[in-house]
Amino acid sequence: MRASKKMTGSCNEQLEQLRRGPWTLDEDNLLIHYITCHGEGRWNSLAKSSGLKRTGKSCRLRWLNYLKPYVKHGNLTPQEQLLILELHSKWGNRWSKIAQNLPGRTDNEIKNYWRTKVQKQARHLKIDSNSKIFVEALKQFWVPRLLEKVEHSSPSSSSTSTSTMEANQKNFNPQPQGKGTLTENTSSNSNIYSSNSKRIMFPYFPGSPLQNNGYIVDNNNFGVMSFNHSNTQEFRSSDISTFEFQMAEVDWTSNDLVDDTFWNMDELWQFK
DNA sequence: AAATCGTTCAACCGCATCCGG
């Protein structure tokens, strides 16, 4: 393994006893039992005292990313994905900071999501995931689609904008379809949280209609609580309005629509 | 059925920062 190659002499002997790689059930149980009795922290001494043949770092990582109570496993919800996009726009690759705003999710999981899902799209398009054009693509397609998923999964969605979704399903329109789902943001506070609800902002997209809009989601599980139709605005294409985006073979029944569908943006190239 | 390829994600590494002595 990588570490042992670098080790020599007695240090090597000592560390060769250390286990690496995937954790076994017994190791997990041992770690859980030890932390239950003694608490977490002081990872190096914990690693020695517990009898685990692991480094303190390894114990810490296993606990924080997997074993700790309330750590969520499984796919990120559309609400969580939206939050990641928004927070990444503000903070960049500050995975830990982003994770602090997604209860139960770890920095590692969010980082993996970004690399495997978001950057995958960028790679497919052969553009830099940090480039303006990719950010615009996110704005034009990903966010509206996530919003639709949020809306679709909402208990209150049936009476809000079903017609919009049906229109999309029958005849995809390259212009984003988030019509009627946003409430005007009147807050200038950069904190996305309010006392009784979360209003998620989209500073991600300068000049976009999303910039000064937010939507309200449930505090506990990110479920959409309400939409305000009295002050809705249609999405408008902004500075890339001349682009004729087209989705490639969209399967509207797929649960993984947003995750796995690539965008066909060949026509972007003539503007690059 | 076997080989190859692509994707995912748990785990590791190096470096930065924090903190107590």
Place this chain on the structure above:
DNA sequence: ACCGGATGCGGTTGAACGATT
């Protein structure tokens, strides 16, 4: 102020697994 150990963070790796050939 300095030092050394502990902890946190972000980038990277590689085993496992599913999809494709």
